Amino acid sequence: MPEHEGLLDRFGRRATDLRISLIDKCNLRCTYCMPADGLAWLPKNRLMSPEEIRRLVRIGVRELGVRELRLTGGEPLVRAELVEIIAAVRSDHPDLPISMTTNAVGLASRAKALAEAGLSRINVSLDSIHQETFAELTRRDFLDQVLAGIEAAAAAGLTPLKLNAVLMRGLNDHQAPDLLHWALEHGYELRFIEQMPLDADHIWRREKLVTAAQTRELLSEHVELGPDPRNRDGAPAERFTVRSRETGEVLGTVGIIASVTEPFCSDCRRTRITAEGKIMSCLFSREEFDLLSHLRAGADDAELALRWQEAMWVKPKAHGMGHVGLDAPDFVQPDRSMSAIGG
Ligand SMILES: Nc1nc2c(ncn2[C@@H]2O[C@H](COP(=O)(O)OP(=O)(O)OP(=O)(O)O)[C@@H](O)[C@H]2O)c(=O)[nH]1
Ligand SMILES: C[S@@+](CC[C@H](N)C(=O)[O-])C[C@H]1O[C@@H](n2cnc3c(N)ncnc32)[C@H](O)[C@@H]1O
Numbered sequence: 180m181p182e183h184e185g186l187l188d189r190f191g192r193r194a195t196d197l198r199i200s201l202i203d204k205c206n207l208r209c210t211y212c213m214p215a216d217g218l219a220w221l222p223k224n225r226l227m228s229p230e231e232i233r234r235l236v237r238i239g240v241r242e243l244g245v246r247e248l249r250l251t252g253g254e255p256l257v258r259a260e261l262v263e264i265i266a267a268v269r270s271d272h273p274d275l276p277i278s279m280t281t282n283a284v285g286l287a288s289r290a291k292a293l294a295e296a297g298l299s300r301i302n303v304s305l306d307s308i309h310q311e312t313f314a315e316l317t318r319r320d321f322l323d324q325v326l327a328g329i330e331a332a333a334a335a336g337l338t339p340l341k342l343n344a345v346l347m348r349g350l351n352d353h354q355a356p357d358l359l360h361w362a363l364e365h366g367y368e369l370r371f372i373e374q375m376p377l378d379a380d381h382i383w384r385r386e387k388l389v390t391a392a393q394t395r396e397l398l399s400e401h402v403e404l405g406p407d408p409r410n411r412d413g414a415p416a417e418r419f420t421v422r423s424r425e426t427g428e429v430l431g432t433v434g435i436i437a438s439v440t441e442p443f444c445s446d447c448r449r450t451r452i453t454a455e456g457k458i459m460s461c462l463f464s465r466e467e468f469d470l471l472s473h474l475r476a477g478a479d480d481a482e483l484a485l486r487w488q489e490a491m492w493v494k495p496k497a498h499g500m501g502h503v504g505l506d507a508p509d510f511v512q513p514d515r516s517m518s519a520i521g522g
């Protein structure tokens with residue numbers, strides 16, 4: 180039995196932020212994540228059931244110091260029992276922040292039910308508000324549905340509502356100021372994300388990356404970015420205050436998630452469970468610990484907690500290795516795409 184409490188690792192980091200993938204399937208095919216065709220889905224009997232998810236969250240919160248839950252995927256809205264899962268977790272943990280990261284396809288008709296079941300807030304992936312660019316990046320023509328979903332989520336109180344945009348050179352990078360103005364006008368918190376090597380096609384190239392520094396430059400041609408006074412507190416996004424260049428008026432904030440060029444691994448507080456119940460201590464871990472098979476074999480809560488602790492103890496220092504560097508010669512891209520890990 181590890182002698183420490185909670186989900187501690189060898190480098191002194193403690194994971195308190197649990198990210199659970201509800202399903203590996205998705206109804207979009209973003210170029211930086213999934214292939215155009217193919218990618219076999221997990222059969223239903225290999226997905227964690229609502230009761231299994233509920234039990235693991237209970238162990239995380241009650242035994243291991245988990246303080247926040249994020250539901251992700253694949254696309255969590257594709258999981259038929261989504262409302263049931265949220266309601267079950269909420270009934271066990273009335274005060275737990277439960278958020279969801281989603282592409283918002285089909286959200287318009289479900290936002291209210293999700294909020295009523297106990298979801299606290301959502302983050303929506305939105306790379307462009309231009310129909311053609313959106314369709315090119317996601318390989319699906321669903322922009323209208325996504326915008327309707329965002330509006331419904333805000334109306335249902337799933338706030339603060341954050342937007343995630345991955346910038347791709349020559350595709351949507353020139354639209355970054357446009358997207359920012361749109362987000363500010365609507366009161367959403369936009370974050371620009373550096374693309375990581377997690378795409379199924381393995382086409383990521385460091386030279387093509389739109390870096391955080393380049394994003395700041397792009398935005399600074401239109402607005403003034405200043406430091407945000409709030410404590411970052413381990414969050415991946417560095418926040419900036421956005422002011423009008425003409426009047427100096429504060430328009431809102433923008434975040435930049437610089438996973439490649441300004442990594443935040445030394446302050447990482449994440450523990451992940453994939454849709455088929457494997458613990459991934461790091462997004463880029465090559466070792467996966469199969470918690471679900473122990474659960475299905477009859478392990479009790481204490482044993483499952485111990486396995487989880489063991490998996491987290493050996494969490495790599497950064498980027499799945501002993502050092503940071505998604506462009507380092509010894510970095511090995513995981514076999515799984517972001518959709519199959521649970522982003
Ligand atoms: N390096 C790294 N990047 C991550 C990790 N998890 C998510 N990301 C990136 O951060 C982006 C935003 O993730 P979200 O799921 O919206 O969550 P978040 O920004 O951590 O959470 P909040 O700000 O609390 O809402 C994702 O699109 C990924 O590109 C991680 O564990 N490591
Ligand atoms: C894998 S998705 C899962 C949830 C949902 N389908 C969505 O898109 O929000 C979670 C997040 O990962 C991000 N993502 C996917 N592939 C990425 C990559 N190669 N680099 C950086 N972020 C990536 C997406 O932009 C999204 O914000």
Ligand code: SF4
Binds near residue numbers: 206212253282304517
């Ligand atoms: S980023 Fe999200 S929406 Fe896009 S393909 Fe991956 S899982 Fe689907």
Ligand code: SF4
Binds near residue numbers: 449462463496
């Ligand atoms: S790459 Fe790994 S260690 Fe770094 S922030 Fe992401 S999950 Fe944490």
